[in-house]
Amino acid sequence: MRETLHYDVAVIGAGASGIAAAISAAKNGAKTILVESSSVFGGDLLSGLPIDGCRTTAGDWIVGGIAKDLFDECNRYNGYIGSIYDRRNICIVMVNPRIMGFSILKKLKEYGVHLLPYSQAVAVNVKDGRITEVEIRNKSNQCNLQASMFIDCTGDGDISYMAGVPYEMGSDDGLLQPMTMVFQIRNINPQEVLQFVLEHPENCGLAENPNSSKTAHELAQELYDLGYPKVFFSSNGPLMKNAIQSGELHSCSMLAFNPNSIDKTVVTVNTTRLVSNDCIGAEELGSSILEFIDQVDDAFSFIVKNIPGCQNAILDGIAPRLGIRESRRILGEYYLTGEEVEQGVKHQDGVCKGGHEIDIHGDKENHYRKTIKDAGSYDIPFGCLIPKGMKNVLMAGRCLSADRIAHSSARVMGTCVAMGQAAGTAAAICIRENNTPTNLSVHELRATLLDQGAIL
16 A cells, blocks of 8 residues: 655654654644654663763763653653763763653653654655655555655664765774674672672773872772662773683673662663674674674673672663664764864854763774863754755754764764754744755754753
């Protein structure tokens, strides 16, 4: 069967940026549809990973609006663990991922967003810089999706790519940041884990913040007093280094515990990695998934055997999808650079803020990290969300227009939610005023974002 669907705003991709874009567009009066290739709405927000980029290294909140609404909703069901400074370099937000999934669906329903799950965008029709329709296929039919504004939140920039917008991908050697499969364990003893950190701080990423003069032991004590097992075991420490050298553990730069429950006994583990020059192709992704199974198995065994407080841990499953750090970066009307990010540059046309450290994962134990100047933040200009040459298309998420260094900071979930809110709000204003993104008053967009809780 074939049918034609008509909407004001069509958001393609329901990850962190997509759900925020759809909620914001609908909140601002646009009839909105959210298209997702799976049945999971929220993407990596449901992985159990830390929601980075909501606060600076100094602890200042730089993301509000939709993100805060979701955290408040999680808190209603005891699913908001809180914002935690890991005594390393970053302040993160932790939630129960299952409660976050429920909270996202509640917000989508509250604002009347139409959902189209199990639906893949397979082609676009473009005329004079405008997408006239996107071809959608699912199990029951084929749809021609027509909208006044389209927002590409596919992560890989699929819509912009199919529309012919130029892009960049990877490093000079063609390699991308590694994929990962995070997994969850439960039944740990958080006090024993933190006691181990207190007694052996050399195993952990502590005292890395250039704005802090405290010793690793002092910060380990603070982490112990906090009580949450937000622990970053480093490959530079003897615990991991010896295990990697002996083959007990795969080559990686870290083994990070991220607490996901109020009682502190459940953590999501981020450690697996697989470097590739293709994070898009289905065959490559399929073989990667199977390869990750062995890494998860080995990492879980290592944790149970070597980390006090985890001897009775239970494997509680893997994230609903692979973690992809990097693929296409779509070229936009503005190109954010690593220097701007590192220096914390502000822009008059900034529509959201980023503050996560420069964070480029490499192969094996390689991992380049650098904090933003003065533990501050930088602005993402509106032009980074406008695919070059397009008149009715916006984008948000890790396909933003940026070089590889800037992208490594801006790709994280908190920043993606903020980008999504900006893009969804802009789309609704464009429709209301019969305007194009390049001609939109950024002053009006910023005023609307501020009025709806965004932090600029």
